[in-house]
Amino acid sequence: MLDNTLKTQLKAYLERIVQPVTLSASLDDGDKSREMRGLLEDIAALSGGRVTLETASAAAAGVHVPSFTVGRTAAAGSAGIRFAGIPLGHEFTSLVLALLQTGGHPPKVAPELIEQIRALPGEYRFQTYISLSCQNCPDVVQALNLMAVLNPRVTHEMIDGALFQDEVERLSIMAVPTVLLNGETFGQGRMSLEEIVAKLDSGAGARAADRLNAKEPFDVLVVGGGPAGAAAAIYAARKGIRTGVAAERFGGQVLDTLGIENFISVKETEGPKLAAALEEHVRSYEVDIMNLQRATKLVPGADGAPAEVELASGARLKAKTVILATGARWRDMNVPGEQEYRTKGVTYCPHCDGPLFKGKRVAVIGGGNSGVEAAIDLAGIVAHVTLLEFAPELKADAVLQRKLHSLPNVTVIVQAQTTEVTGDGQKVNGLRYTDRASGEAKRIELEGIFVQIGLLPNTDWLRGTVELSRFGEIIVDAKGQTSVPGVYGAGDCTTVPYKQIVIAMGQGSTAALAAFDHLIRTSAPA
Structure with missing residues (x-):
């Protein structure tokens, strides 16, 4: 089922399992069941006894066929993860992580978020409809799988829409990922672990706002977490100044880009991989990353006071300089019926x-x-x-x-x-x-x-504060300076031509250097 290169890589990963894992498959005589059996047999054979395979020819009522669960032995707890489909392509990583995390390998998640997941009350039965060609789906699948590992009251099933197309049509699912919670629609599109948990934990937003309000003013506050924002944060942090990033979702529109073949020195990559690399690079510096934060208003500083950025959560962040790198979004047709049938065709x-x-x-x-x-x-x-x-x-x-x-x-x-x-x-x-x-x-x-x-710049919240072009782009000069002193722009939200990743990164770097120069000049003694 797997080629030799993939088998070698998988074997190395499976060596990290520290607790026994059981795969329990529900199969029939179909071609997809035979494919699934081959994949699971390869995993068990490569695991050195860490993973065992159980198969059943007759599935329980309501169980997808073919499908399999990933769980620990009966003594260690029941399985909370099910794959209804063959998790290859973009979802192969989801399978590997499910095996590792079920087998006791620690996840790369903040301890406070882990405790928040474990403390969630109630019962949560999640189902995620995906396509194997979807680059947005794995983030959702991996987040919900991890929640099922951490909290015994959570279960999650990944369902390949192409394999169970009759079910997809019956439920009128026309966009992936689509997540159901206890049989009702929970969400559509890319969602991070933090977003899912915040949606379930009603008090999370208020607690986060209180923490943000208590933060000291930043020397540089970057608004936006795409390529321009990431580059700006790295260049600012390398100057040794207090740097923060407030982003609605780190990675920005790159997360929605499948193939990238023009990023110089990298022959080819995928958007989610590049976004993950950007975040890892930024986190290697002392940068305060504040994710899931949508900016709603910019209040320029006066008489030497710091500027303020108001967030949708109600929090206010203060900064001596601000770099606006909010990117762009898909342009709508703006015709009757478009919004009514969004995700319905x-x-x-x-x-x-x-x-x-x-x-x-x-x-x-x-x-x-x-x-x-x-x-x-x-x-x-x-x-x-x-x-x-x-x-x-x-x-x-x-x-x-x-x-x-x-x-x-x-x-x-x-x-x-x-x-x-x-x-x-x-x-x-x-x-x-x-x-x-x-x-x-x-x-x-x-x-x-x-x-x-095409695209529309995410600048509606800036109207009346900084000068915008007739297309809604932030007007900047060669250094990224906007019409407001101490406020800079970078990336696809600005008037700089050619909306490309490599150009956005360069512009973010330029804006950070210009902001640092502004700090030096305005803080120097008279």
């Missing part, structure tokens, strides 16, 4: 949600590189792709356009202005558009719409 991630539309008809909105790449990827999964572009011609690179036009199940429509998303009240069933050349209104019947029309 309207989606923004072809890599994550594409497998849920296997054999169906979908549309891609946008003819730039992102849109054309999405159409190419989807063409290998769905029955038919219709790509709609507003302009008279596609804007994607020529090599991508040639590949797109070679595909037999793709239709390209240019000069198409999408005017409405239609549905039956439960899910998408089509879209309407206007032919800009003829003025004729037309409709396409389909089951999914993938929106790929």
Whole structure:
């Protein structure tokens, strides 16, 4: 089942298990059951006796087949983790971590968060619907698996939507990851362990706000945890000054990026891997990282007083200088029906949600590189792709356009202005558009719409405080200085052209050096 390289790596990981682990599989005679059995037999054989395999030909009522649980021996406690699907691809790491953590290997989680998980009251039965091509799903799966290891009142089941497609359609799940708690929708999209626990622990937000309010002023406060924010934090911390990062989610939009092939010196990587590396690098310095914090207002300092950044939690952080690195988000079409059918057929991630539309008809909105790449990827999964572009011609690179036009199940429509998303009240069933050349209104019947029309800067909260361009970008000079002294901007939220990871990192570094220079000059004696 596993190749020799992967077996060697897995064997080394399994040597870290300190308590016996039992895999209990529910299988039938199908091909997927045979694949699952092969994977589990490989794990048991490589574990040196640390992992044992039990199989059952008849599953209990309500148990997915094929599936397996990861637990300790009967004397040590019951299994709280189940994989309904073969956890390879992006989910292979989830399987390895489940084995290690169940087997007593300590997780890399703050002790206070571990105690918070153990203290959660009540019973929690989580199910997460995923696709193996989704780069956002593993974070959610790994977080809930860890909670099941730490708290016996928590169970978690990962369910591969492509393998149990009838169930996905019955539940109208059209976006992954989708998490159910005790049979009800708990959340969709990427969620960190901290976010999940905060959602369950109603008093966590108020306690966190109190801790933030008590912090002393920072020399540099970075708002945003993407490539620009991470670079700014590292450069500031290396100067030996008090540095903080307030981020809604560390990693930013990089977390939603699948393949990265233009990050200089790294031939290829994936967004979540790069985001994890950024956070690890920042944490190697004395940087105060405050995650899950969304900024809502900037109050510039006056007469030498520090600036203040107000957060959605109600907390206020003070800083002598501020670096704004809040990045950007996917642009909406802003047409009737889009928000109503968001995650019910309207989606923004072809890599994550594409497998849920296997054999169906979908549309891609946008003819730039992102849109054309999405159409190419989807063409290998769905029955038919219709790509709609507003302009008279596609804007994607020529090599991508040639590949797109070679595909037999793709239709390209240019000069198409999408005017409405239609549905039956439960899910998408089509879209309407206007032919800009003829003025004729037309409709396409389909089951999914993938929106790929660019980005919007996350700067709405700054209007009236710092000068913004007509596109909502923070206007900065060559050093990243904004219209407010001591406040700097960096990354995709600014007017710097070409929104690229490597450019954002350089701009974050520049802003940090400029902030340090500002501190030197304003703190020098008269």
